Amino acid sequence: MTTPSVLVLGIGNLLWADEGFGVRTVDFFYRHYQFPPHVQLMDGGTQGLYLLSYIQAVTHLLIFDAVDYGLPAGTIKEVLNDEVPRFMGAKKMSLHQTGFQEVLAAAQLTNKYPQEVVLLGVQPLQLEDYGGSLTPLIKAQIPTVIERAIYHLQRWGVTVDPRHPPLTNQAGLSEGALAIERYEAERPTEAVACRIGDARILNQHFNDEHE
Template identity: 55%
Template structure:
């Protein structure tokens, strides 16, 4: 590895499915609160799957935030590293984005372009079947610990985090930022657990 490695910090998942948005919320918070060195890229990978391959291939160190079904108690944070990362990504798929990202890692390895260091910071979800919902409290409470773990790895890779003065860059449209997203959620009486009027359109 070179003295200044290219580092990709990736949040993956679907903001629209409650705790599936954990990874994206983590990388958003990282970009907003900290100034990242020039060799570090923070990205909302969403559910893009193989479209992420070029970014992964360019990185020497890859850190991924995601909601992962480890079979742990809901809200549990677990850190997986190295060759264990692809295995855990495919252990129990919750959605297509995990299948897609497992394919990204497999493709990068086949091409000889897999990052030298891999870290997965995952949280066991509480609730997924809530279209338009936000993170449950137990999962939201793990954002800060996840960022602390990420900071330790980035420092180990020679890219320590520095608290940012003022607001950082947005990785998403303003209406999707967590506070705005939650504020726009209809009341429990008005909302349908399996659909949110903000995302449903009449045919």
């Protein structure tokens, strides 16, 4: 049996509350489990087409993301293979999904597309909370999504072993001020930080509309 080359990719924008689900999930997975050399875990953030070469280089792709399926908040949904691009483009929550849909399309056009693609997505609860972290409901779905990820990796012949002890938050894929504990602990209060975006841009937009 040929050894698969596997990419486990978390995508999304962790600055917008539940939009960061994919990034936080792949970071949790990396800190709590160890993998063989042919498996790479990556925080894809909102990089869009910069991810193309990574997608083209692997035989198996597993994606974590927050996706608007039109389902109750917190619902976990698995999407496989040819259905993945369609679901990522159905109800775009942000530009990162437009970008990643284009990445998958470009990989298909170049005939360098993974043999298998799995999207493990969760329906978000809160998005318009700039600088916010995952809501408790969505954060609670991470262990279940990890279980499904392990199932698919084992199905692909990948050995997944727990780390004892897990890596610290600062040793994960999200480092420095973006590591989850520091990110949550150092968030400014509402009195000094806008919760729905950059106040300068929002104020300008408001003024333009009312001139």
